[in-house]
Amino acid sequence: MTAKISITVSVNGENHAAEVEPRLLLADFLRENLDLTGTHVGCEHGICGACTVLMNGDSVRSCLTFAVQADGTKIETVESLGDIDALGPLQEAFREKHALQCGFCTPGMLMTATDMLRKYRLETDDDIRDGLSGNICRCTGYQNIVAAVRSAADKRDAK
Amino acid sequence: MKPAPFDYVRASTVDEAVAALAASNGEAKVLAGGQSLVPMLNFRIVDTPIFVDINGIQGLDRIEETTDGGLRIGALARHFALETSDLVKDRFPVLHEAMKHVAHLAIRNRGTIGGSLSHADPAAELPTMAVLLDAKIITARASGGREIAAADFFVAPLTTTLEPDEIIVAVELPGLAPGTGWGFEEFAQRRGDFAVAGVSAIVSMDGQSVTESRIALMGLHDTPVRAHAAEAALLDDGIDAAAAAARLDAEPMNDLHGSADYRRHLAEVLTRRVLTAAMERAAR
Numbered sequence: 001m002t003a004k005i006s007i008t009v010s011v012n013g014e015n016h017a018a019e020v021e022p023r024l025l026l027a028d029f030l031r032e033n034l035d036l037t038g039t040h041v042g043c044e045h046g047i048c049g050a051c052t053v054l055m056n057g058d059s060v061r062s063c064l065t066f067a068v069q070a071d072g073t074k075i076e077t078v079e080s081l082g083d084i085d086a087l088g089p090l091q092e093a094f095r096e097k098h099a100l101q102c103g104f105c106t107p108g109m110l111m112t113a114t115d116m117l118r119k120y121r122l123e124t125d126d127d128i129r130d131g132l133s134g135n136i137c138r139c140t141g142y143q144n145i146v147a148a149v150r151s152a153a154d155k156r157d158a159k
Numbered sequence: 160m161k162p163a164p165f166d167y168v169r170a171s172t173v174d175e176a177v178a179a180l181a182a183s184n185g186e187a188k189v190l191a192g193g194q195s196l197v198p199m200l201n202f203r204i205v206d207t208p209i210f211v212d213i214n215g216i217q218g219l220d221r222i223e224e225t226t227d228g229g230l231r232i233g234a235l236a237r238h239f240a241l242e243t244s245d246l247v248k249d250r251f252p253v254l255h256e257a258m259k260h261v262a263h264l265a266i267r268n269r270g271t272i273g274g275s276l277s278h279a280d281p282a283a284e285l286p287t288m289a290v291l292l293d294a295k296i297i298t299a300r301a302s303g304g305r306e307i308a309a310a311d312f313f314v315a316p317l318t319t320t321l322e323p324d325e326i327i328v329a330v331e332l333p334g335l336a337p338g339t340g341w342g343f344e345e346f347a348q349r350r351g352d353f354a355v356a357g358v359s360a361i362v363s364m365d366g367q368s369v370t371e372s373r374i375a376l377m378g379l380h381d382t383p384v385r386a387h388a389a390e391a392a393l394l395d396d397g398i399d400a401a402a403a404a405a406r407l408d409a410e411p412m413n414d415l416h417g418s419a420d421y422r423r424h425l426a427e428v429l430t431r432r433v434l435t436a437a438m439e440r441a442a443r
Contacts, residue, residue, distance in 0.1 A: 022167035134263025
């Protein structure tokens with residue numbers, strides 16, 4: 001048994017202190033320790049993108065990051081974007097464009113798109129497709145997800 | 160929890176990191192961006208009892224100009240930093256182009272140049288860029304660091320000349336002559352996937368004649384390699400001869416992404432494309 005390590009992580013604006021095994025993945029820490037089950041766990045090896053969260057503002061795979069590495073950082077999960085009564089603008093765009101069916105990939109799509117919208121101009125839909133290429137959806141065929149991110153990007157640029 | 164248990168050491172300096180590696184008698188490994196390592200841990204392909212996390216080492220991610228017109232890139236520079244660096248775009252546009260093909264944003268936010276070179280995937284962009292651009296790989300070790308030429312660094316898939324207690328601290332890219340033309344092409348099944356095959360080149364010209372070229376092959380050998388026969392053929396007989404030679408230079412494998420024959424075909428086609436682009440871009 002390896003020694004546990006004390007960490008303090010800000011998650012969605014709230015500080016959490018915990019003692020964790022080094023091998024605990026950030027995805028499992030969020031889901032199991034903090035009960036934030038909005039972050040989904042799909043492939044658990046960095047391919048599907050469902051577990052994407054923001055760490056200090058950058059999108060990361062929470063299945064490829066250890067909770068100990070999140071010590072002292074600011075994590076944002078899908079729960080930070082809004083809730084059922086008050087959807088955030090990107091969530092609203094997904095609802096409006098019908099950009100989800102089963103919803104499994106949606107938290108990762110939303111967090112990836114949040115980072116893309118901050119970092120890239122996304123002039124063309126090809127740029128959006130490139131940006132979403134690390135997130136797998138098995139229902140929608142991606143068309144409506146691209147449309148939702150396009151809508152969010154246009155609203156961003158109109159401001 | 161998918162990975163097997165391990166002990167975790169957080170290094171805040173290079174000295175601390177190499178001391179921890181030396182103290183482990185070859186048992187410890189370095190954890191940098193983790194984008195290739197952690198999947199292997201989750202699958203339990205790798206079972207390492209101690210990890211030395213170098214993410215907290217301040218200043219190891221700098222991208223700095225060198226006096227010869229090149230760059231010194233700290234081992235912890237993230238792929239996203241290379242992708243968006245004006246220095247990289249200005250001095251090594253071929254590297255700027257290659258970075259657009261590296262995985263996905265969330266991976267690029269974490270993955271590091273030191274990690275990519277240490278991991279040494281023969282189909283990855285950064286090891287190929289190191290070979291194309293004659294990188295010097297600067298390492299540290301408790302017993303003293305060294306410089307390793309990229310041409311001597313890669314031994315086999317996922318295998319380098321790094322010793323178990325040695326880490327990369329920086330990568331130096333010597334400056335290119337003004338007016339050097341460049342080309343980069345890769346074929347992958349999906350954007351961001353590892354390349355089935357890729358070719359990159361830099362070319363210097365005088366009038367209509369090529370005076371110097373380097374051509375590097377990606378995913379076409381068990382390491383990234385220079386296509387020396389193709390370079391010679393380009394000088395003597397032009398693009399078509401070079402492309403045909405690159406096909407013969409390639410020794411690709413068969414796998415579910417493509418047959419060896421298909422990869423050889425790609426070597427020829429992509430070599431023709433990158434040389435055409437590089438010669439068009441070169442100042443005469």
